[in-house]
Amino acid sequence: MSLLEIKDLTVEFPSRRGIFVAVEQVDLTINPGEILGVVGESGAGKSTVGNAVISLLQSPGRVANGTIHLKGERIDDLDEELMKAVRGKRIGMIFQDPLTSLNPLETVGAQLIETIQLHLKFNDKDARARAIDLLTQVGIPDPDTRIDHYPHQFSGGMRQRVVIALALCSDPEVVIADEPTTALDVSVQAQILELLKKLCEERNVGMMLVTHDMGVIAETTDRVAVMYRGKLVELGSTEQVLKNPQHDYTKSLISAVPRPDKRIHRFPLVTYIEDAHDSKDDLDIASHWLGKTRDYEKVEGPLLSVDNLHMRFITKHAFFKRNEQYLDAVKDVSFDIQQGEVFGLVGESGSGKSTVARMITGIYHPTGGAVNFAGANLTQISNQKELNHYRRQMQMVFQDPFSSLNGRMRVEDIVAEPIHFHKQTSSNSEARAIVHDLLEIVGLGAQAARKFPHEFSGGQRQRISIARALATRPRFLVCDEPTSALDVSIQAQILNLLKDLQEELGLTMLFISHDLPVIRQMCDRVGVMRHGQLLEVAQTETLFETPQHDYSKHLLELMPKFEGPALAS
Amino acid sequence: MTINQSAEQPAERGPVADFIHRLRDHDVWYSFWHTPMAIFAAFIALVMVLSAIFAPFLAPQNPFDLAVIDLLDSNLPPSWMEEGDPRFLLGTDDQGRDILSTVLYGSRISLLVGFAAVVLSLIAGVGLGLISGYVGGRTDAIIMRIADIQLSFPSILIALLIDGIVRTIMSKESHESLALYVIIFAIAISGWVQYARTVRSSVMTEKVKEYVQAGQVIGLGSFTIMIRHILPNVLGPVFVIGTIHLALAIIIEATLSFLGVGLPPTTPSLGTLIRVGNEYLFSGEWWITIFPGLTLVVLALAVNLFGDWLRDAMNPKLQ
Numbered sequence: 001m002s003l004l005e006i007k008d009l010t011v012e013f014p015s016r017r018g019i020f021v022a023v024e025q026v027d028l029t030i031n032p033g034e035i036l037g038v039v040g041e042s043g044a045g046k047s048t049v050g051n052a053v054i055s056l057l058q059s060p061g062r063v064a065n066g067t068i069h070l071k072g073e074r075i076d077d078l079d080e081e082l083m084k085a086v087r088g089k090r091i092g093m094i095f096q097d098p099l100t101s102l103n104p105l106e107t108v109g110a111q112l113i114e115t116i117q118l119h120l121k122f123n124d125k126d127a128r129a130r131a132i133d134l135l136t137q138v139g140i141p142d143p144d145t146r147i148d149h150y151p152h153q154f155s156g157g158m159r160q161r162v163v164i165a166l167a168l169c170s171d172p173e174v175v176i177a178d179e180p181t182t183a184l185d186v187s188v189q190a191q192i193l194e195l196l197k198k199l200c201e202e203r204n205v206g207m208m209l210v211t212h213d214m215g216v217i218a219e220t221t222d223r224v225a226v227m228y229r230g231k232l233v234e235l236g237s238t239e240q241v242l243k244n245p246q247h248d249y250t251k252s253l254i255s256a257v258p259r260p261d262k263r264i265h266r267f268p269l270v271t272y273i274e275d276a277h278d279s280k281d282d283l284d285i286a287s288h289w290l291g292k293t294r295d296y297e298k299v300e301g302p303l304l305s306v307d308n309l310h311m312r313f314i315t316k317h318a319f320f321k322r323n324e325q326y327l328d329a330v331k332d333v334s335f336d337i338q339q340g341e342v343f344g345l346v347g348e349s350g351s352g353k354s355t356v357a358r359m360i361t362g363i364y365h366p367t368g369g370a371v372n373f374a375g376a377n378l379t380q381i382s383n384q385k386e387l388n389h390y391r392r393q394m395q396m397v398f399q400d401p402f403s404s405l406n407g408r409m410r411v412e413d414i415v416a417e418p419i420h421f422h423k424q425t426s427s428n429s430e431a432r433a434i435v436h437d438l439l440e441i442v443g444l445g446a447q448a449a450r451k452f453p454h455e456f457s458g459g460q461r462q463r464i465s466i467a468r469a470l471a472t473r474p475r476f477l478v479c480d481e482p483t484s485a486l487d488v489s490i491q492a493q494i495l496n497l498l499k500d501l502q503e504e505l506g507l508t509m510l511f512i513s514h515d516l517p518v519i520r521q522m523c524d525r526v527g528v529m530r531h532g533q534l535l536e537v538a539q540t541e542t543l544f545e546t547p548q549h550d551y552s553k554h555l556l557e558l559m560p561k562f563e564g565p566a567l568a569s
Numbered sequence: 570m571t572i573n574q575s576a577e578q579p580a581e582r583g584p585v586a587d588f589i590h591r592l593r594d595h596d597v598w599y600s601f602w603h604t605p606m607a608i609f610a611a612f613i614a615l616v617m618v619l620s621a622i623f624a625p626f627l628a629p630q631n632p633f634d635l636a637v638i639d640l641l642d643s644n645l646p647p648s649w650m651e652e653g654d655p656r657f658l659l660g661t662d663d664q665g666r667d668i669l670s671t672v673l674y675g676s677r678i679s680l681l682v683g684f685a686a687v688v689l690s691l692i693a694g695v696g697l698g699l700i701s702g703y704v705g706g707r708t709d710a711i712i713m714r715i716a717d718i719q720l721s722f723p724s725i726l727i728a729l730l731i732d733g734i735v736r737t738i739m740s741k742e743s744h745e746s747l748a749l750y751v752i753i754f755a756i757a758i759s760g761w762v763q764y765a766r767t768v769r770s771s772v773m774t775e776k777v778k779e780y781v782q783a784g785q786v787i788g789l790g791s792f793t794i795m796i797r798h799i800l801p802n803v804l805g806p807v808f809v810i811g812t813i814h815l816a817l818a819i820i821i822e823a824t825l826s827f828l829g830v831g832l833p834p835t836t837p838s839l840g841t842l843i844r845v846g847n848e849y850l851f852s853g854e855w856w857i858t859i860f861p862g863l864t865l866v867v868l869a870l871a872v873n874l875f876g877d878w879l880r881d882a883m884n885p886k887l888q
Contacts, residue, residue, distance in 0.1 A: 016599055361786045384790075391788040404779035408801035418787040468783065 002029040003206040004053070004174050009066035011048050011057065022048045022061065024230040030174060030206040035197065037221030037238065038210045041253075041487035042458075045230040046210045050176045052076075053208070054087045071173065089119040092167030096179040098159035101166075102151040108135075108162045109147035112169060119170035134165040139195060157188030164195065171203070178210045185348040186514070190558045193220045212487065214257045215560025218242055226250045256492035258517035260559050263540070266499065267492035267521075296393060296475055299374050302336035303476060303508045304360065309333045310368035311355050311532075329355045331532040332369070337476075342502060342509040344523030344540070346516060346555070352532040353512045354399075357480045360510065361396045362387070373476070392422045395469035397498075399481040401461035405453040411464055412449035415439065418471045438467040442497060459490035466497065470505075477502075478510045483518065495522060516559045520544055528552045600882040607882075610874035617868050621677040628670035629656070633835075639665050644854050660856040663849065668856060671842055672864050678838040679865070682753055683819040687811050689757035694764025695800075695807055701765065702772025703795050713769070716762040724759035725821055731755040732830050745833050752831055756818050763810050771803035805883050812876035816869040823865055839865045 011023040023045040030036045040046045051057050053068055055076070068076040075086055087093075095101045103111055112131035116122055122130060128147070135143035138161040151159055160180065167175055177196065181189040197220055200207050209221055217224050217238060224241045226234040226249065234247040245251045255268050309330055316325035330352040337343040345353040358364045360371050362378065371378045373390055381387045395418075398404035405414055415435045418424075425431050436446035442463040453461055462482060469477060479498065483491035495518065502509055511522050519526055520540055527537045528549065536549040547553045592598055601607050620627055630637050642665035645654050653660065659668035701712040719727065735751045736744055744751070775781065776799060784794045819839075825831035826840025827847075834841055839861045846858025 358782070363782050363785050384788075388788040391786070394786075396783065396786045398779035398783060400779055404783055406780045406798050406802065409798075417784075417789075421787055421789060465783075472787065 003032050003071060004028075004030040004208070005067075005069040005072075006049070006053065007067045007069070009049065009052060009068065010064045011045070011052050011061055012064045013061045015060070021064075022230055023052065025066070026227075026230075026232045028208075028225055028232070028235070030208055032173075032206050033200055033204045034223065035200055035207045035209055035221045037217040037224040038208060038227060039212065039214065039217050039224055039253075040227035041212060041489065043229070044227040046212075046227050047178050049227075050178050050208055050210050053174075053176060054091055054093060055080075055083045056087070088115065088172075089170045090173050092170070092172035092175040094160075094163055094167050094175065094177040094180045097183050098156060098163050099151075099183075101163050102159060104151050107148050107150055108154070112147070112162075112166060115166055115169040130169075131165075134168055135162070137168070137199070138162070138165045139191075140165075155188075156184055157191060160184060160188075160192055161195065164192075164199070168199065168203075172205065175200075175205055175207045176210070177207060179212070180209070181216060182211070182213070186516075186555065186558045186560075187348065189216070190219075190560075196220065213560070214242075214254065214488065219560055226253070253489060256489040258492075258495070258515070258521045260517040260520060260544075260561065263520055266496050297374060299339065303339045303374060304510070305334075305336040305372045306356070306360065306369070307334050307372065308369040309356065309359055309366050309371065311352070311359060311364060312367040329532050330359070330366075333529075333532075333534045334369075335527055335534060335537055337508055337510060339508055340506050341525065342511055342523045344519040344526040345510065345512045345529055346514065346519050346526055347529035348514060348555075350531075351529040353529050354480050355532075356529075357396065357478045357510060357512055361394060361478055362391060388422065392418075392472045393474050394476040394478065395472055395474040396478040396480065397462070397465050397469050397482045400485050401458045401465060402485075404465050405461055405468075407453050409452075410449070411439070411451055411453065414453070414464065415449075415468050415471050418468060422472050424472065434471070435467075438470055439464075441470070441501075442467045457490075458486050459494060462486065462490075462494050463497065466494075466501070470501070474507070476508045476510070478512075480512045481514065482511075484513065484515065491518070498522070516544075516555065528555070597879075597882045601878075604878055604882075606874060607878035610871045610878065613867065613871040614875055617676060617864075617871065618680060620673060621680050624670075624673040624677045628667070628673045629658070630667050630670050632666040632671045632674055641665065644849070644857075646854075647856050659860050660854075662846065662857045663854075668860050671837060672839070672861050675837050675839045675842045675861055676864055676868065678749075678832065678836060679819050679822055679840070679868070682749070682756065682822045682832075682838065683815050685753045686756035686760065686818045686822075687815050689753065690760035690814070691764055691807065691811055693757065694761035695768050695804075697761065698765035698768025699772055699795055699800060699803075702769035703776055703791065703799065705773075709769070712765065716765055719759075719762050724756075724817075725824055727759040728752075728755040728821055728825055729828075729830060731758055732825065736830075745835070748832055749836065752822060752825060755825075756821050759821070760814055760818065763814065764807060767806050767810060768803050771806060772799055775799050775802050809876060809880045809883055812879055813873060816872040816876065819865070819872075820869055839868075 006026060006028040009023055009026045009028075010021065013020045013022055026045075026049060028036065028038075028049070038046045038049060048057070048061070051061075052063055055078070057063070063076055066076070067074055070086065070090060075083070078086065102108065109128065109131055112134065113124070113127040116127040116130050117124075120127075120130075132143045132147055135147060140146050140158060140161055146154075151162070154162060160183075164180075180196065181192050184192065193216060196207065196209070199205065209216070211217060221238045223236065224238045225232055226241065226247065228249045234241060234245065234250045236246075241250060242254065245254055258267075310328070310332060311330040313327045313329055314324050315327045316323075333352075333356055335343070345356060347353045355364065359366045360373075366379055369379070374393065376390060378387065378390055381390070412432065412435050415438055416431050419431050419434060425434065432449075435449055439446055439448050444460060444463050444467070448456070448460075448464070453464065456464065482498065483494050486494060498509075499522070501507060511519070513519050513522075523540050525537065526540050526543050528535045528543070528551065530551050536543070536547070536552050538548065543552060544556065547556055601611075625631070632638070642654065642657070642661050643663050645652065645657055645661040647653050647660045647668075648655050648658050650660075657667045657669070659672070661667055662671065697712050701709045732751055732755050735747075735755075739747065781794060781798060784798055822831060822838060823840030823843065826838050827844045829844060832838045832841050834845060837845070842861035843858050843865070846854075846861065849857050
């Protein structure tokens with residue numbers, strides 16, 4: 001008999017615009033000691049399945065149909081009181097964000113002991129002993145002392161370990177982990193996944209691992225369920241699904257995952273979820289307004305060179321200088337970017353890579369060092385007009401498509417703003433024609449112009465963002481994690497678009513990412529950053545084949561080894 | 570979402586039709602028509618505002634026109650009572666003025682003071698909050714310390730203080746003619762802090778968003794970024810505060826007038842009417858003070874309920 005059995009589950013969210021079916025007729029089973037991966041892109045309903053199992057659907061969601069059995073006992077029709085006894089005790093939960101799933105006002109020990117006593121009726125001493133035992137099991141060093149610490153005294157990865165310990169308090173039969181490693185850096189992610197695997201094996205616990213990350217699926221799960229728009233499209237052993245996918249969606253999804261092992265020219269088969277069309281073939285970009293009249297000074301040598309760039313943020317203001325506290329986000333970073341080159345910066349969160357980008361584009365003023373662009377030292381220029389001359393030549397695509405567009409402006413006004421500001425054209429009708437062409441080039445079509453940003457999906461917004469960046473006819477484009485907020489298939493489309501534009505317009509690019517496979521697909525040369533320092537700069541292929549610095553080796557080792565099926569093309 | 574689906578949508582509309590379409594599609598609009606309390610409050614408020622605006626046409630007599638007032642009609646009870654006169658529905662006051670008319674004219678003045686004060690403090694507060702939040706540093710510290718100091722006084726005291734200062738500077742006659750402006754100014758000054766603090770904190774969350782950085786990368790100046798990009802994104806909560814502040818401003822004005830430092834009896838607001846009527850309460854002429862009082866309560870309540878609904882409707886966390 002399977003441990004958890006979900007039959008014919010349908011979950012609906014009624015709203016003013018009709019009933020939205022988030023999960024439709026899903027059948028799943030989990031066996032003891034097994035990790036079942038539920039994979040899909042945003043809106044696929046994968047988290048909703050997990051929430052339905054523990055009866056924690058967000059209002060106004062409801063289970064419209066289907067049954068859920070835990071060890072043969074039906075649990076979907078239990079009332080809230082009885083469900084409380086199941087939830088936490090028999091089904092443990094691990095959520096995405098370890099920051100918000102712990103109470104910051106109580107020590108982790110207090111939270112563990114409270115949960116243990118709630119479910120197991122232990123006395124104080126036994127509960128504490130069990131809490132320490134659990135912390136040991138999840139790999140927290142020195143648990144006797146750490147048990148009395150507060151959540152903020154733990155790092156992100158350690159906090160997630162505490163959350164896992166919390167989920168294991170009452171010896172649950174099933175654990176539901178909803179994106180347990182998404183908020184963590186790669187190096188921490190690998191450890192947490194290892195831990196989850198080990199715990200499942202040792203305790204014979206069944207686990208449902210909800211994730212969007214194919215790498216996580218490949219490394220951790222025994223079986224995998226692929227969801228698409230609320231439906232279960234494929235279910236099978238991980239090996240079989242990844243190597244020999246049956247459903248078209250699964251094929252498309254797998255081909256969209258950037259390969260860490262070799263560089264390919266374009267992502268194939270990304271058309272299953274198409275949120276835009278290819279740019280019009282009859283639009284010859286190079287001879288178009290965008291490509292023409294590129295009235296830039298000729299540059300000898302590198303287009304951009306950064307010398308000993310330094311950035312110090314004041315973390316604590318004080319009246320006297322000596323009492324101020326600093327954080328050196330970027331320390332003595334120097335590199336060159338040649339014309340027409342795509343230069344990558346890779347590093348974990350907090351490594352200072354975004355700060356470097358923001359100093360180059362003038363959002364931050366560096367505390368030390370120089371940014372030399374097209375032969376001019378931008379940090380020395382104080383004349384706004386002269387600075388704008390260079391600003392026009394470099395533009396930026398941001399990470400978060402939901403905050404990088406002003407929600408109160410129409411798309412055409414957003415894209416036209418840089419055109420008007422830099423006086424690229426004096427006539428309104430010409431500006432509008434340019435905006436329409438730009439939207440066409442990024443694959444949205446001119447009809448997008450009259451709409452507002454909230455009417456678009458994340459990938460489409462990122463396309464608008466790219467159109468805006470192109471509107472000043474830049475020759476240098478900074479992309480700061482342009483796809484890290486997007487689903488893989490959308491990511492593949494945006495990366496394809498960026499590659500095409502880079503080739504056709506001869507753009508020079510600084511491409512920032514924490515994702516090594518993406519870097520491998522996009523960049524000619526790469527710099528590796530950690531703690532504000534640039535550790536190594538190398539040709540992409542050289543870095544991936546023979547990394548020099550220990551940290552680069554470490555990062556490459558931790559990279560999820562997802563190789564997918566042999567490519568047909 | 571495929572592009573084909575969205576391709577059907579964009580029908581060309583004129584700017585007005587487009588605005589109406591967006592309004593009707595908005596969640597706040599939807600919430601309004603599905604909240605009976607909001608509809609009720611808005612209806613009452615609207616009726617009161619309209620009857621105040623059209624008071625000269627609606628009121629049975631002009632209570633400020635000495636020619637139509639007859640002292641012989643003074644202190645008549647409402648028309649349904651024994652000694653009532655059918656000409657005066659809600660009775661008359663000590664000078665023979667029709668209570669209904671004075672209430673209509675009085676709420677006209679109360680609303681005028683309220684709206685004007687709200688608009689003034691909104692402009693001042695939003696402007697200062699915007700600068701404070703965007704510029705930060707010393708400018709922010711100075712503006713916010715002034716706000717803190719002001720917050721440690723009750724707003725009625727601030728209004729009293731300003732009114733007092735103006736009175737000592739100006740002669741009695743010129744003060745009477747300027748009383749309306751002085752009181753609007755006093756209430757506006759006492760209220761800007763709320764707007765400034767709210768706008769400042771919204772600006773601080775908005776200014777680190779990437780669309781602001783995108784503006785900086787384009788090269789836009791601080792002023793353009795503040796006005797064109799940040800301001801439209803922080804106005805939502807301002808309208809909520811404005812609505813609730815309107816009720817508060819009307820009450821502050823009434824309080825000041827009740828204390829005798831507000832509007833003079835020659836241009837009576839609701840507060841002045843309550844004060845004047847108060848003197849007759851214990852001699853049995855309750856109607857002189859009760860009707861303006863009731864009007865004030867209903868007006869403030871309706872505006873407040875509407876404001877409460879607006880606050881909830883615009884807070885996505887509560888939906």
